[in-house]
Each structure stands twice: as structure tokens, then as C-alpha cells.
Amino acid sequence: MRCKLALALLVALVLAGCQSGDAPYPRDDVDAALFGPSAMRIHPIFTRLSDWTGDGTPDGIEALIELQDQFGDPTKASGSIIFELYTYRPYSPDVRGDRLAVWTGSLQTLQDQKDHWNRTSRTYSFQLAKPYISPTTDYVLTAQFDLASGGRFFDRTILEGQSPQPRQPATRPTTQPATAPTTLTTAP
8 A cells, every 4th residue: 555655646746847848947047148149140141132932033032040149059039120121332331321121020929939930040030022132233131139128139241142144264274284293203
């Protein structure tokens, strides 16, 4: 009888210590300080003009936003984000020219998080629709992320346009080697 009672008590304690996978543990102040966002960047490699309709012309910009904790690892956060697109002014102290478009995005709800989080790149992905965007023009894209808990991050990147014609090599390739092959010499 004691063995059954001890076993039942042990099972009850184990079940009481387990938490359902549906409800997350809330972050305490230590977790928030350690793993909360401390930096943001517009991902420089994967943010680019995109063709979502498959008609061969760009429909807008796919912007990937990466939030990093103090260890430099990707993390998540809630808040809102404002994107702005500008013309590019080379050789200017402020490379932002005329403002062409503004978009706002939300990461306030669980559904917003699911809609925008990309597990592969560990970034938030936003499709910024912009009809008639030129693939040969350079642009400046800025992002301002306002955290729900307070705080703000800012970043910008230059979206370089593609040259309309392939570039020619600076020198003409030759079919003959420039020098004679190296031969092995033997010591006498």
C-alpha cells in the first residue's frame, strides 16, 4: 500500500512540474536583459528587389530585418517597424534623396510574428510593394523599429541597381599564358 501511495505521489509531483507546450514561460527581468534585442540590421545580402508575380519585373522590395541580442545571436521582439525608400545621391553627406515610399509593419500579435518570422534566415521578412520600381536604379532603404517595451533601432542600406547590359572585362582575356611554365630544376 505504501509503495502504491509513494508511486502515486511521485507521478502527481512529476505531472505538476510539467507545463503544457501551449503556454510559454514568461520572461523574467534577467531573461529579458540577457536575450532581448540590443541591435537591428536590414540584412544586407537578402534584402533586394523581388518579383512576386513572376512577370519578369520587380513588384517591390523583400526586406529582411534581423534583431540581435547582446551575444550577436538572432532574437525576436514585438513592436512596429517603419520602412522608407529614398532615391540614392552618391557623393553626398546624406545619401538619401527624395522619399519615394513609406510602409509600416506590425509585430505586435502572435499572428504578426507567425506571418513575418522566417525560420531559415532567423529574420523578419516584409514584402514592401512598390509598382514601377526600376531594377537599374540605386535606392536607399531605411528601417526604424520601435519596440513595444520602449526603445528604438534604426538602420539603412543601399539597394544597388543592376547594370542594364553586361559589363565587359577590363582587359581582354588571352589564350596564351603570359609566362612560360615553371620547370623543376635538379641540383647537381
